[in-house]
Amino acid sequence: MSIDADQDQGQPLIAHLTELRDRLLRIVLAVLICALALMPFSAEIYTFVSQPLQQYLPPGGGMIATEIASTFLAPFKLVLVAAICLAIPVILHQLWAFISPGMYRHEKRLAVPLLASSVVLFYLGLAFAYVVVFPLVFGFFSSIAPEGVAYTPDISRFLDTALKLFLAFGVAFEIPIATVLLISAGVTSADKLAAKRAYVIVGCFVAGMLLTPPDVISQMLLALPMWLLFEVGIFFGRFTQSRPKADDQQPSL
Template sequence: MTDDQNSTPPGETFVSHLVELRNRLMKAMVAVIVVFLGLMPFAGRIYDMLAQPMMSALPAGSKMIATGVITPFLIPVKVTLLVAFLIALPVVLYQAWAFVAPGLYEHEKKLIAPLVVSSSLLFLTGVAFCYFFVFGTVFKFVNEFAPRSVSVAPDIESYFGFVMTMFIAFGITFEVPIIVVVLVRMGLVTVEKLKEFRPYMIVAAFVIAAVVTPPDVVSQLLLAVPLCLLYEVGLIVAPMFARATRAPEETA
């Protein structure tokens, strides 16, 4: 450590960190806003893409409804903002990485960088799995089960809320390997203990699926089964990741 660093008052160091954090947040926000503004002319089409799984399951000629005065404008804007954030996610993650990297040791950088990248990819994979596979299966099942006397016309605001809940549920579910890896790497639990916990994990997976998904067996299975499989993936990856990111004193 240099004399300049030793002579820097703690208060000034704290303020400089706050300024750096503000700058990084501003850059991340600018990236999201720029993408959002570029996508706004296509907001209606973007919502149509989000609604496609539901529209494919509805009878021919059916449409969704909007009960609010500004809902037809507000919901597509929210969807577009979400898509803009996902597109700008690499920039957001880079700004987060650039903020914390200077304070990390080399072996810690080996730990953080793969976790940031893999957790982002896994979350997006969970969202894609939900959109391309789960929605088509669940919506088809629900609409085929509906009585003939019922005209199914989902409200776009309710549909958006349901979609966001499912996206978050499946995105977090696909983060299970990361959670297992972090727990093992930090020494909070061993792989052997997690293997012993496997039966309880299976029960917990089905309980979680029953709480966060619609009350049908199909969607619950589509969440619980990947959750169990990803738990096993975490058990396989955790020891390899722990060995690859050991500190020098741990390998001595």
């Protein structure tokens, strides 16, 4: 094989890698811009996120910092995570722009509403965790504190628990999207997924046990929505599992 032929075959790969690099740089830039914009409000953001816990602290009590740099690192870490969440639309847009040239027309028509709904569902998962799960979980832990024990959580430990819950519910609310994608791609069908409902329910409760604090309330609050969202994915997946027309089977240029 000639050198020119090798170069012709290697060029598309180099072009794809270059485009991937540019997309990743744009994602990093978007996250950095969001982080810089949020940094002056790091203390206020931490206060807002910790509000569901602070309302259950003893009168006159507060959270504690057991490490020297916790008062700086905890809000800084929260700002970075908040910046990533805020930049989710940009992140998904860049990923979509990278993979869309190789998709079929019918796949593109399906992908656009899926991308939009995935952003909405992710934010709904975060809101559900903050509004519903946080008060119940932190209220439960504060109520079972033994008599004579002051309930004053460490700010770093609280943040780790809060971020874990945010991530668990944000990802869990993406289950309908994953279900629809599996069905529309022909990997499985709605009927086959419905037949495995019992295994899915068990898997939801196992995920709730692993991804949430060791209490029944938070485990149930994660497992039950995961199951219901799985059912929602099956319902909408039935509308996408029909085979596309022949003229849609060519990638759009």
